[in-house]
Amino acid sequence: MTGTMGWRIFWLVLGALAIVAPWIITSGFWINFLILTLFLAFLGQGWNIMGGYGGQFSFGHAVFFGTGAYIQAILQSKFGWNPWLTLWFAMAGGVLVAAFIGYLSFRYGLRGSYFALITLAFAEAFRVLATAAEGVTEGGKGILIALNQDPERSFAMMQFATGTGYYYFILILTVLSLVVVWAMERSRFGAQLVAVRENEDAAEAIGVNAFRVKMGAICLSGAMTALGGVFYVQKFLLMDPNIAYGPTKSVEALVVPIIGGMGTVFGPLLGSAFLHTMGEITKEATQFFWQDRPGLDLIFYGVILVLVLAFLPNGLVGLIKGQWRGRRQGRAAERKKAVA
Amino acid sequence: MLEATDIIKRFGGLVAVSDASLTVPEGRIVSLIGPNGAGKTTLFAVISGFLKPDAGRITFAGTDVTGMRPHEVCRLGLVRTFQVVQPFANLTVRENIAAGAHNRIRGRAEALDHAGEVGKRLGMGGMLDQPAGALTVAGRKRLELSRALATGPKLLLLDEVMAGLNATEITEIVEVIRGIRDTGITILLIEHVMQAVMSLSDYTYVLNNGAIISRGAPREVAADPQVVEAYLGHGASERIAAGGAGA
Ligand SMILES: Nc1ncnc2c1ncn2[C@@H]1O[C@H](COP(=O)(O)OP(=O)(O)O)[C@@H](O)[C@H]1O
Ligand SMILES: [Mg+2]
Numbered sequence: 001m002t003g004t005m006g007w008r009i010f011w012l013v014l015g016a017l018a019i020v021a022p023w024i025i026t027s028g029f030w031i032n033f034l035i036l037t038l039f040l041a042f043l044g045q046g047w048n049i050m051g052g053y054g055g056q057f058s059f060g061h062a063v064f065f066g067t068g069a070y071i072q073a074i075l076q077s078k079f080g081w082n083p084w085l086t087l088w089f090a091m092a093g094g095v096l097v098a099a100f101i102g103y104l105s106f107r108y109g110l111r112g113s114y115f116a117l118i119t120l121a122f123a124e125a126f127r128v129l130a131t132a133a134e135g136v137t138e139g140g141k142g143i144l145i146a147l148n149q150d151p152e153r154s155f156a157m158m159q160f161a162t163g164t165g166y167y168y169f170i171l172i173l174t175v176l177s178l179v180v181v182w183a184m185e186r187s188r189f190g191a192q193l194v195a196v197r198e199n200e201d202a203a204e205a206i207g208v209n210a211f212r213v214k215m216g217a218i219c220l221s222g223a224m225t226a227l228g229g230v231f232y233v234q235k236f237l238l239m240d241p242n243i244a245y246g247p248t249k250s251v252e253a254l255v256v257p258i259i260g261g262m263g264t265v266f267g268p269l270l271g272s273a274f275l276h277t278m279g280e281i282t283k284e285a286t287q288f289f290w291q292d293r294p295g296l297d298l299i300f301y302g303v304i305l306v307l308v309l310a311f312l313p314n315g316l317v318g319l320i321k322g323q324w325r326g327r328r329q330g331r332a333a334e335r336k337k338a339v340a
Numbered sequence: 341m342l343e344a345t346d347i348i349k350r351f352g353g354l355v356a357v358s359d360a361s362l363t364v365p366e367g368r369i370v371s372l373i374g375p376n377g378a379g380k381t382t383l384f385a386v387i388s389g390f391l392k393p394d395a396g397r398i399t400f401a402g403t404d405v406t407g408m409r410p411h412e413v414c415r416l417g418l419v420r421t422f423q424v425v426q427p428f429a430n431l432t433v434r435e436n437i438a439a440g441a442h443n444r445i446r447g448r449a450e451a452l453d454h455a456g457e458v459g460k461r462l463g464m465g466g467m468l469d470q471p472a473g474a475l476t477v478a479g480r481k482r483l484e485l486s487r488a489l490a491t492g493p494k495l496l497l498l499d500e501v502m503a504g505l506n507a508t509e510i511t512e513i514v515e516v517i518r519g520i521r522d523t524g525i526t527i528l529l530i531e532h533v534m535q536a537v538m539s540l541s542d543y544t545y546v547l548n549n550g551a552i553i554s555r556g557a558p559r560e561v562a563a564d565p566q567v568v569e570a571y572l573g574h575g576a577s578e579r580i581a582a583g584g585a586g587a
Contacts, residue, residue, distance in 0.1 A: 195439040198428035207414035207443035
């Protein structure tokens, strides 16, 4: 009981801190740090639904991120649509691509590394396509979104003059993603998805339509990840084939939940916080070497990932839970000793 | 309740099931016996939709289920267990059974409650919050049974749920199975433990090399020279004789 109570207080304090953070933290650098941490937690949560809960490991989640981002960027810049309207099309685009990839893979029973390779291939194909289709995407040059000059319309144009606006924007998205996954975990759909992850044949035998459940998971994952693309476009006001469909986003989306704890509600958030904190520390420590070496961050992710896979198979959440259980058992043992 | 007619299933050149037919009347316990490799598990897989037969027809409760997917067959009330048990190892016993309960129950809380009840009924009350991966062989067999039972079936196909259990555990599970039948669930079981077959089943089919070579009341079947012959060389003829004499 005290454990649950303790956690409740912990989350309340953390929630309160998250809300007042922009008043406490005035440095643009640290606000940006929080924004990127939350953004990656959000992307990771999208991957977590399919990879963590569904056991379908995607190596090409950028395909959803990039599709959402490009739709958001193109509909605004070429057609002048409002970003609050385009975001729905961006999400629908993510779902459409997800449904297509899911149908192809799951109908033909592709599992494990085959599924991972299919997603990777799609992301790469979309990158090539986005580079070639200059008429729509401006090719490698990329799309720029017109900067909103009118401070009155910053909300209407989904562009915020300061980091605070973006901070709250991504905070809301992240909290929403936590709520979605929390609710999923407590639903029949979630239970069936986990059953499919654990053993697809056994799940089918007890009435789970594995195909439908996996389709549901990939579509939900696609929608969320596309929304991550929407946020990125609104924050950075540009999109090009490498940002959209390059390997960075795919890797980040999977590293974060694996580090934090796959198939857990808070794993991606924890993983992202850990990764960014470690990233900053490493960057400070190796500033001299680090500068202007793109790709170093991917190597860094790789090293962390290998370490976690080797020593923390259940991620940071597993570590915390293990610690907590260990302490409880320790206390119970002490009580027993005291009685004896 | 279940009628499988002229089922043929080939794996490449190997005919695993050749022209087998069987009928399971409602409310009964029917057993399917035969030496290892006879095609029993394959026949179960065909009936439950995991394998498509090369020929033949399966009707269940008046519906043609030939070629249906396993989850569709399960929705109709026909559920199999696996000879090699397939627990969801990272989930607790309760969560495992609840996954079965969701076949008929939408709400998570209700499914977990129902899972607890089914688990207790099958003697797993003390293990509900253990991870399934930590169970003993006997525990896993019970879990497999509980999970199938939680789906709310009309017909259960049990594939060697007694294999690997000791005498006490077998006596317990025989009682459990009889109890399930008494709640109105029909049972078709594959079993090697002859005393269980003798005491439980109303009717027995013997499969050998994919074909039904004998059928009838368990004691008649055990006395059938063709059956004894089929088991010879597998060293099982003595087991049958012993079981037959004991029953
Ligand atoms: N998936 C499969 N592919 C190829 N051969 C199989 C397959 N499953 C079973 N068999 C073969 O079919 C025959 C019947 O196997 P099985 O149905 O498991 O027998 P039983 O359950 O009666 O011991 C065996 O010879 C087995 O090797
Ligand atoms: Mg078998």
